[in-house]
Amino acid sequence: MTALADREWRLIRDDPREGALQMAIEEVAARTALEDGIRTVRVYDWDPSTLSLGYRQDADTVDWDYCDREGIDVTRRQTGGGGIYHDHRADISYSIVAPADEVPGDLMDCYALFCEPIIEAFERMGVDADFAAAEQDAIYHPSCYLRDIHPAHDVVAPAEEGANARKISGNAQYRQRDVVIQHGSISYDLEPAHHVGVFDTTVDESTFTNRVTSIREQAGIDREEAVETLADALSDWCDATESKWREDELAAARDLADRKFGADAWIRDREVLEASER
Template sequence: MTRSGGRWRLIVDGAAGGAWNMAVDRAMLVAHAAAEAPPTLRLYRWTPPAVSLGRFQSADDVDLPYCAAEGLEICRRPTGGRGVLHDDELTYSIVAGVADGLPRGVRRSYAVLCEALAEAYRALGVDASLTARDRGERGSGACYLHATSADLSLGAAKLSGSAQVWSGDSCLQHGSFVVDRDVTREARVFMLNDEHTRALERSTATIAAVIGRRPSWDEVTSAVAEAVGRVFSVELEPATLSGDELEMAGRMRQDHVVRSTLT
C-alpha cells in the first residue's frame, strides 16, 4: 500500500448512546470529505448497550419488545450490513481517504484497513487474519452469524465485523473489538432459533476467550492505536471533535434513532 505519513487525529471517547455514536462517525466523514477535518481514528464504547442496524436493514430483524425490556437502544448505522449487539466491546471508526494512503475501491480499502486491525489483535495475543471466503448463515439479520472477506477471523471463528461507506474520496469504516459475548442475549435480540444460537456460539470468538483473561480498555485502545500508526506510518495525536463536528452530530443524531432509551 501507499503509506500516508503525516499525522492523524486520535479521539478516545467515553461511552455514549448508539445514535450519538453513529452521528459522530457520520459527522467526521462529512467533515473529512469537505476537507474540514484530518484523517481520524476514533475509539469508543456504548452506554446503554445498543443494537445497530445496517443502513437498509429492517427493524423486523430485531425483537423490539425484548430490547425495550432490556433497556437496549436501537440505532441505525450510516454503513450497510447486518445487525450488531454492542455491549462488551471497544468500537473503532476510521475516517480517511485516498489522499491519506487509502486505496480506491471497497475490497482494496478493506484489506488495508483490516491489516491494521489484525495487527492490533495480534498485539493482544489473538492470531487474527482476513476471512478467506464468505461463510455462515446468509438469511439471518445477525452480523456475527455470517463472515465475509471484510471480516477478521481466528481460524473458522469470526472475531470482528466491519462496515464501510464512502463520500467522494473519503471513507468511513467502523467495527468492533469484542472482549466478551453474551450469546444468549444476542440470540434473543435477533430472535435466533436453537440451531442458529449454537452456530453463533460455535462460529465466533472473543478476545477474552482466546487469551484467557480480560484485557483492560486501555490495553485494547493502545493496541489499536499503535497498529493503525504502524500500518499507515502516521503519528496519532490525541484530539477532540471540532465544534462544527459536534454541532453536525447533534443535528444528525435523530436520523440514527430506531428506538431510544431516552424517548
C-alpha cells in the same frame, strides 16, 4: 502506510456514548476530513448497549419488546449487512475516516489497507487472528455475526490452517461526500443471550458461541489493555496525534443524531428528518 503518515491524522480515544450519537459523529468526522483536511482514527464503545441495524435491514427482524425490556437502544448504520448487538462492555468498536482520493479505489484493496492496524492489534494482544481463509455459509441472515463469513472483511481466530476458526471482528465501509468511512466491531467478550435475543428468532445461544470467539477467550487480557492496544495500533499505523472532538463537531453530531440516527423514521424506514420536522 508511508503515504498515510504524511497526512494529518488524529486519534480519538472516545467517551462512551449512545449509539445514535456514535453513528452521527462518524458523518461529522467525514465532513472534517473533507473540509479541514483532518483524518480520524478512533476507538469507542456504546452506552447503553445498542443494536445497530444494517442499512437495508428490515426493522421487523428486531424483537422490539426484548430490546425495550433489556434497555437496549436501536439505531441504523450507513453500512450494509446484518444487525450487530454492541454490548457496552463486551464490544470494542473503531472507525477510520479519510478522503477517498487518498486511499485505494478498489473496495477489497481498501479493506486490506484499513484492516492492517486491526490485524496488528490482535497480534500485539496475543490473538492469532487474520482474514477468514474461506467463506462460511450464513446461519441466520439478519445477524452480522451469523451471516456468511467473507474473506475480504471478516476476521477470524485462530488463524492457523485447519483450526476451528470463529469470527472475532466484522468490518464495513461506506463512501460519503468523497470520504471513506470504515467501522468495525471487535468482540472482547461474548454476550450470546443478547446477541440472539435482540432478533425475532428462535436461534439458540449455542449457535452464536459456536460461530464467534472473543479476545478474552483467545488471549485472556483485560478489556482496558485490549482497548489501549487497539488505539495504539491505529495511531502507529497513520502516525496520528492524540486529540478530542471539537465542540462544533459535537454540536453538529447531536443535531444529526436527533434528526437521523436516533429518529424512529430513520431506524424503521431510513428516512432523514429535516430540522423543522424534529
